[in-house]
Amino acid sequence: MPDITSQTYTRADEAFDCLQTAIVKGDLAPGDKIGELDLCSRFELTRGPLREALGRLESRGLLVRRPHAGVKVVAVSASELVELYRIREVMEGLAARQAAERMTDQEIADLQATLDSHEAMIDEARGQAYYQAEGDYDFHHRIATGSRNTKLAQMLLGDLYYMVRMYRYRLSTSAGRPHRALGEHRRIVEAIALRDGELAEFLMKRHINAARKNIEKQIQEGILTI
Amino acid sequence: MPDITSQTYTRADEAFDCLQTAIVKGDLAPGDKIGELDLCSRFELTRGPLREALGRLESRGLLVRRPHAGVKVVAVSASELVELYRIREVMEGLAARQAAERMTDQEIADLQATLDSHEAMIDEARGQAYYQAEGDYDFHHRIATGSRNTKLAQMLLGDLYYMVRMYRYRLSTSAGRPHRALGEHRRIVEAIALRDGELAEFLMKRHINAARKNIEKQIQEGILTI
DNA sequence: CTCTTGTGGATTGTTGACAATATACCTAGA
């Protein structure tokens, strides 16, 4: 009996997914105050399941709620965004180390193939921030999963990445950075393929550090205003 | 207008807190399948707010839910518990580093005073695992908060610590360990007082590493069965 | 004797109506 994953989706689950993607994609802008009835008509459901979904999203930090006052999409300040990357640095470093110890050879091969397709996408979709962000997300997603650390993957994929992706689309990609990032990705995978956990951790931390510095620079230059 | 924190607690909030502490204290054992109606009569509320609380707890990983089948308290396996400590190691290391950079002198003085009272508690309540665990929690709580990293503190205090505390009470405390742990705490605080972030991070990581090894030993010896 | 299958019962998911509260506006006074 392959009771893999309960395929019964409840309306609350549906609302949860829809809202999450709506927030990440920017359909609901940070700071927006959203009314429950609006959402009900939007997703064709009643307030019961909706409130459950709102509760889950609040618990994950994507919404802030004040009793009797309503919910609004979380607005991450510039400094908080930087702090997010500090957390990512240590957590994804750990993920890379454990991935180097635990990923199967097949997974590593797939990861390398993924990078090839990313490279093609970068050349193809020159300047299209969307594809670059998606490729980047794909890479980090695989490593988080490959760590075989359930809770770690859950925290990264279920918490941090959604918040990061909220703001990633509006980051300007300076010329040449995608290729540099891809090079960093390649070296991380090489370290994983060599089963060198320490090196993988070091490289991943440096990779995210670079991303953080890039954001800090954009903030200082006033390019990124949030 | 000191609009600090809305003091209006909704019943869902109430149920959330009660359930959380019930799970942590062990009143609801891991793996227990809990019915909604039971909880309703227990907390004197209806299923609406209760389900919202359940949703939040599920989102935080304290409950697992299968549609139409009910919710049960999460059962963390031995290996998953160890993985939890690996996550704590890197995250609390970061917290210690940032706390060293950002805590006020007053907070550091309070922290030192806290350790003094912990020492008294250890001598007094010899072998009373409860007080030791509470003192330990207090220490780590203050450092997480002192990091001034909102999301980091949120993840540590709102996610990881609850899961760790679920199992901390049933850990046997080998003779002399509380004093050793206290010594480690003192050295961490010293590093923070010196504003030496790197050292604080190193010491904190080593401290949690020691706790992890202790757990692994207990698992191997069959003392800890979960 | 074991495995499959069908039904009864209980539990969950959902709905719409009711009660409580914060925001916004309007009025009155300084």
Next chain:
DNA sequence: TCTAGGTATATTGTCAACAATCCACAAGAG
């Protein structure tokens, strides 16, 4: 004109009933 206070409205929090789904048990076939 600006501030303070009260009230109205809209939105949220809560409740109890309805519908859909899974689990356990029992009966029958292999």
